[in-house]
Amino acid sequence: MIFLYAFALVAGVANAFQAGTNSTLSKALGQPFLAALLVVGVSALALAAAGLASGRLAWPAAGSFAAVPWWGWVGGLLSALLLLSQLFVADSIGAGPFLGIIVVAGTVTSLIIDNYGLVGFKVHELNAWRVAGGALMSLGVLLVALF
Template sequence: MLFLYGLTILAGIANAIQPGQNATLSKSLGLPITAGLITLLVSTAALLIGGLAIGKLEVPSGQQLAAVPWWAWLGGFLSVLLILAQLYASPAIGAASFLGIIVTVGVAVSILLDHYGWVGFPVHPASLWRILGAVLMTAGVALVALF
């Protein structure tokens, strides 16, 4: 379990750094959509090489593919949305505001997802404390964005 928390911390660090990297790639090339595609291709290559290296890459069976809910196939579209926001919004609003908004909106939406058990998450009721935490995060992001 400790490994998973460490992985999550590293993902948070990556989440703060990646918009600047992707925006710089876009600016250097002068081709934002091409930069987004390159980002996804690098991600695909990293997953492919990593999966092969640790022996965890397998081709799913037809039965496994058929068992996937329709909405689970749409995650790639959400990745594209995040990359486009990194390419266009992050350079304009800055790293702190960008990441603050992404994380705060993510927490608020995740409270809803947990409360109703949507998109495969187990039900975790939206308590007053969780909602208060989201409100405080919103206030914090507002301060970061304004000052």
């Protein structure tokens, strides 16, 4: 289990750098949508390489596609939204406020998702501690963004 938390920690660090690297690529090329396509292409190659190296990349049975709920197909659109925000917003407002807003928005949204068990998650009901944590994170982002 500790490996999963460590993996999430590394992903969080990578996320902080990603906005700057993607924004830099966009500025250097002068083409934000081309930069986004290149980022997605490199991501696809990296995922294919990791899947092949781990032996966990295979085509599912045809019926598997029909079994996917509607929300299972919108992840790519959500990733594109995040990538576009990195290209068009992050550089203007700064890395701290940008990532802070992303993290707080994600945390508050995840509390709602958990409370209702949306998009396939198990229910984890809201309680005072979870609400207080979301409020403290929001206050922290406000401080980072304003000062």
